[in-house]
Amino acid sequence: MDPRRALAGHAPDVAVLLLGATVTSTAGGERVALRLTEVEAYGGVGEDPGSHAHRGRTTRNAAMFGPPGHAYVYFTYGMHWCLNVVTEDAGQAGAVLLRAGEVVAGLDVARDRRPAAARDRDLARGPARLAAALAVTGVLDGIDLLATDGPLALSLPTVPASDVVVTARTGVGGAGASTSWRFHLDGEPTVSPYRPARPRRLPASGSG
DNA sequence: CGCACGATTTGCT
């Protein structure tokens, strides 16, 4: 099947397809490859309160509205980058956040980029760690992940992953938390530890 | 123009 067409589906469906896929990075001058073990889906305008695209197109989330199979890279908490694969046809928003992976090539390079990692399983365990291991930064926002000559290349697994586990999303509060759009491979040591969404203070302090 | 906050990680207790 044409990978571009496969990625044009609804984000949660595409998320499952991405488990077991390989992401190869030559950004930063050296090669590191990952096998994806954990992903999380985000929806479009008005569909998903936890999504960056929920309130419509902005400068930051523009890539989410672009063609499928491209990268959406954003910066958060003043220090971290996160990498997404854009889903849905152009004009419609959707993305899959790459949350964790197993390093399958360039182990020494990944260790160098992630000095804080105590073990190899921690090298790409968590979305910002994954981005760091692959040397992903904002300059890669919007690039085509299906191009073989670019700094990032995505190749879908030939056989769909079995042993897929579905859970609620991490770090998403409000109504979005109830959406079970987080997927990971069962028994994978590289899967990031589940952390419930940070409780939000009520907007109106009111009676009390 | 100013303010509040975030799809997180790390280090210390």
Added chain:
DNA sequence: GCAAATCGTGCGA
């Protein structure tokens, strides 16, 4: 287990 680190983005005025 908890709080700090750190700044671009989005939105209101």
